[in-house]
Every structure is written in C-alpha cells, then in structure tokens.
Amino acid sequence: MRFFVILLCMSLTVYFLPVAGQVPHSPGPPPALPRPARPDTARVRQLLQAAQQWSTADIPQAIRLSQQALGLARQLRDSVGVGQALLRLSTLHRRHNDFALARRLARQAQALFVRQHDTEGQGRAWLQLSLIDMLQGNPVPALASGLKGLRLAEQAGDAQTKIRLQATLGDIYYKMGSYDEALPALQIALAGGQRTHDQQVTLLALNGLGNSFQMLKKWPQAIYYYQQALALSQQLGDAIGETGSETSLAEVYGLQGNQAAALAHGLRAQQLVRATHDDYNLPAVELMLARAYLLAHQTDSAVALARHGLQLSQQARSNENIRNASDILAQAYAQRHDFAQAYYFRNLHLAYNDTLSGEDTRRRTSRLRYDYELTSKQAQIDLLTKTRQLQAQKAARQRLQLNGLLVGLAGVLLVAGLLWRNIYLKQRANRHLNEMNTQIAAHRDQLNRTLTELQAAQAQLVQREKMASLGEMTAGVAHEIQNPLNFVTNFSDLNVELLAELQEELAGEHLSTSARENIQQLLEDLTLNQVKIQEHGARADRIVKRMLEHSHPSSGARxxxxxxxxxxxxxxxxxxxxxxxxxxxxxxxxxxxxxxxxxxxxxxxxxxxxxxxxxxxxxxxxxxxxxxxxxxxxxxxxxxxxxxxxxxxxxxxxxxxxxxxxxxxxxxxxxxxxxxxxxxxxxxxxxxxxxxxxxxxxxxxxxxxxxxxxxxxxxxxxxxxxxxxxxxx
Incomplete structure (x- = not known):
C-alpha cells in the first residue's frame, strides 16, 4: 500500500472550507484587518478570510483569528458564522495533527447544522469528518462519513461538496486496495474539478489516479497522472502538493528500477519539505527515500531514515505511515540477515496492514457501500410510490372531468348540428360569390395584360420616333458638316502641293544663308501644319461617314x-x-x-x-x-x-x-x-x-x-x- 496519500490529502483539504475565496500561495502576511466602529457579522467574515490567508503561512496565527471569529459570532448569535468558524478551526487543528480536537469541532458544527436544518452544511461537516478518519488511517469510519456526506450533498444540490466527496471516496477506496471502485470515483471527481475549475479537487483526483494505476502496475498511466499533478502544483504555487507529486514519481521510478530518477525526485521532495519546514510531511518523505535506498541495497541509509520516520509517525498516530515504515524496516533487516528484527517489524506491519485493508475492513466498507446504495434506491422507490399515488388521484379527477365533458359534448353536438346547417347555407352562398369574384379577377387580369401590351407598344413607337428623329437630325448635321469639311481637306491637299512647288522655286533663287534657313524653317512648319489639318480632316470625315451610316434608316421590322x-x-x-x-x-x-x-x-x-x-x-x-x-x-x-x-x-x-x-x-x-x-x-x-x-x-x-x-x-x-x-x- 502507498504511504504518501496522506501527504496529498493534507495539502489539499485545507481548501475544502465553507468560506468562499482562494487561498494565496505566497507565505507573506496578509494585509491588516480594518477596525469597524462596532462588531457585526461583516467582522466575522473578515476574520475568517484572514484566517484562511494565514493558513498556509502561520497555522497558529490562523487558529487565533478563527477563535476570535468564533467568539464574535457567538456573541452576535450569528449561527452561519459559528458553523463556518467551527469548520475552519477543525481544518486547522487537523493540519496541526490535533485530530481529537479537530473531530470534536467538526461534530459541534454538524450538530449546529442539524438544528438549523442546513443540509448543505451537514454535507460539509461529514466531509471534514471523513478527511480526519482517512488521515488517521481509519478507512471504515472515513467511508461511512463520506457516504453520508455524499447523500446530503446530493439532496442539497451542492455540486462542489459532492465533487470533493467523490475525490475523497476514491482515495479511500484506493487506500483499501479496491482499485476497481477507486478509478471510476476519481475519474468523476477529475471531470467535475476540471468542469468547475476547482484546481484543488483536480489535483487530488490526479494524484489518486496515479496512485491507483501504480498499484495496478500500469506505470505509463501512473507517471502521466503524477506529472500532470506536479505541473498543476507548480502552477498553483502549492509547495506541499509539489512535494507529494515528487514523492509519488520517486516511488514509481524506483519500482521500475530507475534508481537515478527515483533518487532525483526523492531528494527534490526532501528539499521542498525542509524549505517549507513541513514537519507533518517529513515522515512520508523520509520513508520514500528509505524505500529508494532499500531498492538500491543501501540498507544503512534505509534503516536510519525508516526508524526516524517510524518515530515521527508514531507521534502523529499515522497508521499508514507506521505500516509502511515497518514494512521497509522488515525488508532492510532481512537484507542485513538480522532476522530477529525483521520478524518483529514484519509482525508490526501485518498488524497495521490488517487494520487498514484486512478482510474485516473490506467487509465493513462493502456493507457501508451496500447500505448507501440501498438507501438511495429506497428513496427512489418512495419517490416513485408518491408519484404513482399522485397519478392515481389525477386520473380520478380526470375521469370526473371526462364524464362532465361527455354530458357537455352531447349538448354541444346538438348546437353544432344547428350551426352546421347555417354554415352550409353560408358556404353555398360564399362559393357562388367566390365564383363571381374569380371571373371578375380574370377579366381584370386580362385588361391589365392588354393595357401593359398597349403601353409597351406605345413606348416602342415613341422610341422608334425618337430614333428616327435623331437619325434625320444626325444625317442633316453630317451633310452640313461634310461640305465645308471637304473644302478643308481638299484645300489642305492643294496647299501641300503648292508648298512643295514653292520649295522648288526657292531652291533656284539667290538668298543669303540665314534668310534661306528662316524661309526653309517656315516652309517646313507650314507643311507640317497642312499635314495635321489633312489627318484630322480625314478623321472628321470618317466620323461623319459613321454618323451617316448610323442614320441610315433600317426596316425596324424584327x-x-x-x-x-x-x-x-x-x-x-x-x-x-x-x-x-x-x-x-x-x-x-x-x-x-x-x-x-x-x-x-x-x-x-x-x-x-x-x-x-x-x-x-x-x-x-x-x-x-x-x-x-x-x-x-x-x-x-x-x-x-x-x-x-x-x-x-x-x-x-x-x-x-x-x-x-x-x-x-x-x-x-x-x-x-x-x-x-x-x-x-x-x-x-x-x-x-x-x-x-x-x-x-x-x-x-x-x-x-x-x-x-x-x-x-x-x-x-x-x-x-x-x-x-x-x-x-
């Protein structure tokens, strides 16, 4: 059986509290509380919030703040504040290894919630009691409390407490060796934690799944869930959770024979415990390292760490750690051929193993599970019985109503016969009227079509007339332009010829060089101008011809x-x-x-x-x-x-x-x-x-x-x- 589950549970259950809010992960002190003019219930909530913030840095200070909140709530007769303060104090004393006081405070909170008929509060109190018994290695009462709390949380519709109880029950089944029951419960808790973004439930479920797969010797699955838990703990800044994940990975690698990886993760866990002064988790880490040294056949180191871990576990009354320490010592002394000591510690291991997962324990927990399921089914049967009784009463009322309806129906049928005769006569008249309306509508549509055709023909005639008028106007304009345009083009051609003759005549005249160059330049410019006039006249002539071509009358007949x-x-x-x-x-x-x-x-x-x-x-x-x-x-x-x-x-x-x-x-x-x-x-x-x-x-x-x-x-x-x-x- 595994010995480091207590470590994980201890690191997570601090969050299973009735007061909302997230626990800060930095060890620094929270801000000072404001001092109201007079005590009221808001002061109670502030004290509880401050206690929650101190719970990861200074447990004694958190306990003092919670006791102040409890005293003030009792003075104000604030029953809600009293219940929250009692559960907070129970959690803090549980984390301080004072399980007797933690149990007494949880019982007081439970009694208060019973008097108030607060089903949701009762479910949280049973969750607290289940965690206390689980940490002490008492699986039977832990399972009994968890099942009672689960039933109350279902009745109250408290989804958060229900998910946390699923995670707790899955861990209890794992510690009892019932892996077939542990895996489904932990899978449900993991899905619920991810759906509600409850990181602490998610972390607990990941470690529980890793533990179960490790015991089933499914190493890849176990390593996968442990690595997920380690990453989440680092993301949350949860050093205690990180210690548990490192411890779990060390043991898995050790069981696989990878001693280097096992020692690396184990030493990392030891470093975290020393850095945070976590005396509670120190025995579990030392036992893990002892098991790693035992697998490496370093029996002296294994015996020293296991004996110190056994001493600390006996002081804390942690049955599971005592069982694991005695198992390691029995194996170590057997390797050293000290069979007297090995026999002594083996008997101690068997005694505690029978307490945690013996046949009687399995039988009692199975009985509890059976009683829970039987109670749930009985509640369903009672609900079905009440439903059938209500349905029978409803059926009787319906029969009476049906008889009255039948009598009324007979009268309605009589009236309906008279109405039908009137309706038939009206329908016959309406049919005749509809036929006349249809004829009128057909005649109207015919007139509309005729009107549309006439309007189209009229528009076509107007368009043709416009086009004909435009063609005539275009032809007239083109003819008027063509005559002067012909004069322009003809005279431009003649000017080109005259300029050529002028150049020939000037060639024979005696002129000065400068005068000849000036006259030659002028003649070239005139020739170029006449050529341009000729080109643009030709272009205008083509435009006129196109206009005349467009104005040619066509038949227009399609x-x-x-x-x-x-x-x-x-x-x-x-x-x-x-x-x-x-x-x-x-x-x-x-x-x-x-x-x-x-x-x-x-x-x-x-x-x-x-x-x-x-x-x-x-x-x-x-x-x-x-x-x-x-x-x-x-x-x-x-x-x-x-x-x-x-x-x-x-x-x-x-x-x-x-x-x-x-x-x-x-x-x-x-x-x-x-x-x-x-x-x-x-x-x-x-x-x-x-x-x-x-x-x-x-x-x-x-x-x-x-x-x-x-x-x-x-x-x-x-x-x-x-x-x-x-x-x-």
Whole structure:
C-alpha cells in the first residue's frame, strides 16, 4: 500500500472550507484587518478570510483569528458564522495533527447544522469528518462519513461538496486496495474539478489516479497522472502538493528500477519539505527515500531514515505511515540477515496492514457501500410510490372531468348540428360569390395584360420616333458638316502641293544663308501644319461617314433570325475585309455554335453591323499585339453562341492585348476610343451598345484581362414581349 496519500490529502483539504475565496500561495502576511466602529457579522467574515490567508503561512496565527471569529459570532448569535468558524478551526487543528480536537469541532458544527436544518452544511461537516478518519488511517469510519456526506450533498444540490466527496471516496477506496471502485470515483471527481475549475479537487483526483494505476502496475498511466499533478502544483504555487507529486514519481521510478530518477525526485521532495519546514510531511518523505535506498541495497541509509520516520509517525498516530515504515524496516533487516528484527517489524506491519485493508475492513466498507446504495434506491422507490399515488388521484379527477365533458359534448353536438346547417347555407352562398369574384379577377387580369401590351407598344413607337428623329437630325448635321469639311481637306491637299512647288522655286533663287534657313524653317512648319489639318480632316470625315451610316434608316421590322448563320457570315466578311487592308495579316478563326439555338426576333441588318464592328476591333487588337509579341504568338478570334433559359448569347473573344481596367467602364461612351489618334472615331462601340440595349432590349458587356484576352457578350431576349419590355425600361 502507498504511504504518501496522506501527504496529498493534507495539502489539499485545507481548501475544502465553507468560506468562499482562494487561498494565496505566497507565505507573506496578509494585509491588516480594518477596525469597524462596532462588531457585526461583516467582522466575522473578515476574520475568517484572514484566517484562511494565514493558513498556509502561520497555522497558529490562523487558529487565533478563527477563535476570535468564533467568539464574535457567538456573541452576535450569528449561527452561519459559528458553523463556518467551527469548520475552519477543525481544518486547522487537523493540519496541526490535533485530530481529537479537530473531530470534536467538526461534530459541534454538524450538530449546529442539524438544528438549523442546513443540509448543505451537514454535507460539509461529514466531509471534514471523513478527511480526519482517512488521515488517521481509519478507512471504515472515513467511508461511512463520506457516504453520508455524499447523500446530503446530493439532496442539497451542492455540486462542489459532492465533487470533493467523490475525490475523497476514491482515495479511500484506493487506500483499501479496491482499485476497481477507486478509478471510476476519481475519474468523476477529475471531470467535475476540471468542469468547475476547482484546481484543488483536480489535483487530488490526479494524484489518486496515479496512485491507483501504480498499484495496478500500469506505470505509463501512473507517471502521466503524477506529472500532470506536479505541473498543476507548480502552477498553483502549492509547495506541499509539489512535494507529494515528487514523492509519488520517486516511488514509481524506483519500482521500475530507475534508481537515478527515483533518487532525483526523492531528494527534490526532501528539499521542498525542509524549505517549507513541513514537519507533518517529513515522515512520508523520509520513508520514500528509505524505500529508494532499500531498492538500491543501501540498507544503512534505509534503516536510519525508516526508524526516524517510524518515530515521527508514531507521534502523529499515522497508521499508514507506521505500516509502511515497518514494512521497509522488515525488508532492510532481512537484507542485513538480522532476522530477529525483521520478524518483529514484519509482525508490526501485518498488524497495521490488517487494520487498514484486512478482510474485516473490506467487509465493513462493502456493507457501508451496500447500505448507501440501498438507501438511495429506497428513496427512489418512495419517490416513485408518491408519484404513482399522485397519478392515481389525477386520473380520478380526470375521469370526473371526462364524464362532465361527455354530458357537455352531447349538448354541444346538438348546437353544432344547428350551426352546421347555417354554415352550409353560408358556404353555398360564399362559393357562388367566390365564383363571381374569380371571373371578375380574370377579366381584370386580362385588361391589365392588354393595357401593359398597349403601353409597351406605345413606348416602342415613341422610341422608334425618337430614333428616327435623331437619325434625320444626325444625317442633316453630317451633310452640313461634310461640305465645308471637304473644302478643308481638299484645300489642305492643294496647299501641300503648292508648298512643295514653292520649295522648288526657292531652291533656284539667290538668298543669303540665314534668310534661306528662316524661309526653309517656315516652309517646313507650314507643311507640317497642312499635314495635321489633312489627318484630322480625314478623321472628321470618317466620323461623319459613321454618323451617316448610323442614320441610315433600317426596316425596324424584327424577324426570326438564325444567329448562327449571321455570326458565321459576319466573321467571314470581317476577316476578308481586314485582310484586304492588311496584306500580311493571318489569324486562327474558331466558331463554337450551339446547334440547338432557336431563332430570335431581331433586325438582322443592325445585328450584322454590331458583329462586324466587334470583330473588326478584335482583328485590330490581335494585329497590334502581334507587332510586339514573341514569334510563338498566334492571333486567334473566336465566335460562340449559347442558349440560356431566357436569352441567347453571342460572344466575340480575341487573345489580343485586352482592355485596361481603368478605361473599361468608359468604352461604351460616345467618342471614347482606346486606339491612337486618327485610327478610331469612338462611335463604333457606342452605336453598337445602343443597337443592342435600346433597339433589341438586350445587353452588351465586356470581360477582359490585360495582356491576355478580351471578350464581348451580346445577350438577346428570346421573345418579342421581353424584348419590347426591356427596351422600354
């Protein structure tokens, strides 16, 4: 059996107190208490809080403060403060090895809680009594007190005390050698401590699990839980808990034969005990080191430490430490062949071992466990019996209510028959009224549809009239501009020729060098100006021609158009036209036409203009890119058609230089162009956009990645109604 569990329990049970708050881990004194004008219950709580703070640094001082709190609480007739002070004093005297006084104080607190019918306080008092018996090595009364406290904590709904009792019971089962019962109880306590962030319960459960796995010789699990307990003790600054974990690790490594690790952890534990002047835990640490020296066959050191540990344990009346010390001494004297002493200490070991974990002890603890479970089940049976009685009374009341309901139901049925006749007549009248309403609603919907169609037709006529007027005005303006523009371009051509002749005439004249240079410079400037006038006149001439082309009247009549055939023809015509102007040009033409494309109502002439313009722009883009691209670049222009649910799409894609993002939103604006000056009018995409959106109720969009590709998508509605509606909108 293990001897260092008492060490761990002693270090943790100081926290199992009824007063809230955390115990500081620094040994320094707490701040001075304020002095109220007159004594009251708040002063009692302050004294108890100060006692809790002193409990880790100076137990006598903590006892004095608790006694002051007890006296003041009795003077004020503060029953709550009296109970808390009694439990605090019991804890402090238990830690000071005065178990008799600790037990008497706990009994007084228990009697007080019984008189007050305080179930929660009774549970905490039984927890205190269970800890006292466990530390003295009396497992039977410890288990009895723990089970009583557990039942009371369950009744009071005191989750914290219940978790702490689970941890205590698990430790008791371990010390009795009932590891199958200890492990589940300790696992429950560990989960509860982690869930409620109760670090002290978590620490106690970790050490208990390590102890149980060690006795089952499952070394990896034991070392794992001991290391977790050691880390938590260091985190909390709990030197006593750290001592217990170091002691446990030393024994496990010793049992595994790792004497170096065992001695290292044992010496660390001894160092902690001496540093904290922990006289209570000194016997357990000395016995652990004695066992380590015994395993290393250093019998002299083992005997010296074990004898001193036995003496201290007998003074403290710690039965478990006495049993462990006698076991170590029996083995040590046997190794030294001093069989008389070995026989004496073996008999002493057997006597104390029978007290702690003999057959009678197991039988009595099993009986206690059985009584606890029987009491719990009896309480459940009583609860079920009361529930059945209540259910029977409820059923009787329900039967009476049912009989009354049946009588009332008969009267209700009679009234319902009369009401049904009235309802039937009203429903027949409502059906007739609903039929009339349905007819009226259908007639109204028909009128609304007719009105919508008339409004759409009217809007279309207005749009056509606007477009016709705009075309006439555009044609008139273009014609008026074209005549003076022709004079400008013609006279600019003539001026270029005259300037050339003037230069030839001046070449034959005798002039000074400076005069000739000045005249030559002026002639060159005039020639350059005439060339610029000629270029911009030509550009204006193209704009006028485009305006005239746009103002050409079209039939405006939409006919079912095969877009696949229109796209193929436009691609072929645009390609041949571009090749005629650019002799060295060649490109890959790709078509991806939907074979299931249905005819679309459209003006074929206008759509052909749009496609020719988009394709011409595509050929221009790939031509410009090929001038600067590597030799591996292959120009490609693709035309694709697709059928969607409500529209038909035509896509024109090229692998040219693409359109920069900064200008992509402006390309459909009139007179905006990305081409160099003189090469574009800025009207092609603008006119195409108007034809698609206003003339056909469709959409024209662009998608591009600079340096990679550019794709224009034409989307046309598949019905005339949708086309007219979108055009109006």
């Amino acid at each position: 006919q079912a158009t095969d877009l696949n055939a229109l796209a193929e023809d436009s691609l072929r015509l645009a390609y041949h036209g571009w090749c005629a102007r650019n002799k060295d040009f060649s490109a890959t033409l790709t078509t991806d036409l939907d074979p299931h494309l249905q005819p679309v109502p459209a003006v074929a002439q206008d759509l052909s203009r749009v496609l020719m313009n988009l394709l011409t722009n595509a050929f221009y883009a790939v031509t410009e890119k090929s001038k600067h691209a590597p030799a591996t670049y292959r120009p490609e222009v693709q035309v694709q058609t697709r059928q969607t649910d409500h529209a038909v799409e035509i896509r024109v894609r090229d692998n040219g230089a693409g359109i920069p993002l900064a200008v992509r939103e402006k390309i459909f604006q009139p007179f905006f162009t990305t081409k160099p000056t003189g090469e574009g009018t800025g009207l092609g995409l603008s006119l195409s956009y108007d034809v698609i959106t206003k003339g056909h109720g469709g959409a024209l969009s662009v998608e591009s990645q600079e340096g990679e590709y550019c794709q224009f998508t034409i989307s046309l509605p598949v019905t005339v109604g949708e086309m007219v509606e979108r055009a109006v909108i």
